[in-house]
Amino acid sequence: MSKLDGKRILACCANGAGSSLMMENAIKKVMTRNGVKLAELRHCPVSEGKSAARNYDVVMFAKPFAKTFEGTDGANTVLIPLKNVMSDKEIETALKEQGLLD
């Protein structure tokens, strides 16, 4: 059992077509490696992600968008800015730091 089982993760980038897809692939890799069964994993543009963020448990985006997401999280939403959106290692470390992965 993982703390992330049944959780919902959203990956955002400027257009929802490039780096957010790369993030989604990297997140998928981390979930498979840790045997996590997410309820939902999807990607979208930041414009949409800002309002959708509160419906997700975790929202990830490239660091330049950190300001955009300030104050948009719901009470239970964890916001994670990433330096390298393709790095499954960075994603794994960030989730561990948040106590979401063992």
Place this chain on the structure above:
Amino acid sequence: MSVLQDIVEKKHYSFIDGEGVTWQEAVRLSALPLVADGSVSEDYYKQIIACIEKYGPYVVFDHNVAMPHTTENAKGAFKTGVGFMVCEHMIDFGEDEDGEKKEANLFFTLSSTNPDEHMNNIGQLSQIFMNDDLLDALAAARTPEAILKAEADFPCEED
């Protein structure tokens, strides 16, 4: 067919000197092979520039790799493809939000109209961008043959 083979087959590559070239001009140049076979319109690159001007150089990743792109089914995008460009000199993209200098000598400029093909390209590019040996070999490439040799010498791991 791999994305690099596709780039070679469709002649979606260019090799430039790049000295003194602005990032805006570099983005335009990287899209020219896509313009040549009608994959994108002549002014498609302007949307990419507008996007980078709005959000900053977030399309420049580690290892001096740039992936200029806009949204899926952008105006002026007619076919899914990747414009690959190698620059002899680094292209300056300014600084990111942390004041870190961003520069690139490898360009993978995207056009996307077909979600499946685009997903496939992005998946492969993620692998390429994490493969430092392959990126070094690609940065040293000056011919299409060298692109294919780089891929053969430093294959990406299968997922």
